[in-house]
Amino acid sequence: xxxxxxxxxxxxxxxxxxxxxxxxxxxxxxxxxxxxxxxxxxxxxxxxxxxxxxxxxxxxxxxxxxxxxxxxxxxxxxxxxxxx
Numbered sequence: 315x316x317x318x319x320x321x322x323x324x325x326x327x328x329x330x331x332x333x334x335x336x337x338x339x340x341x342x343x344x345x346x347x348x349x350x351x352x353x354x355x356x357x358x359x360x361x362x363x364x365x366x367x368x369x370x371x372x373x374x375x376x377x378x379x380x381x382x383x384x385x386x387x388x389x390x391x392x393x394x395x396x397x398x
Contacts, residue, residue, distance in 0.1 A: 316372040320375070324362060324375060325366050328359045331391055331392070334395045336356065
């Protein structure tokens, strides 16, 4: 079972992606494909938040390999959002 601290970290990462995606949507309004770029950041964040509320997914999220993969993907999305 996933600890409350790890579950909270997953949720905060999801909120971070959601917030960065919405900020990206607002401040790059004039650029082409801004909606697609922002949704590329927002959708994983919303999915991550949603998955943390599923009891069946919590054992999957507790695996160390999954934690590392999600951390790497999340960091890559954040860097992509900032540099894009």
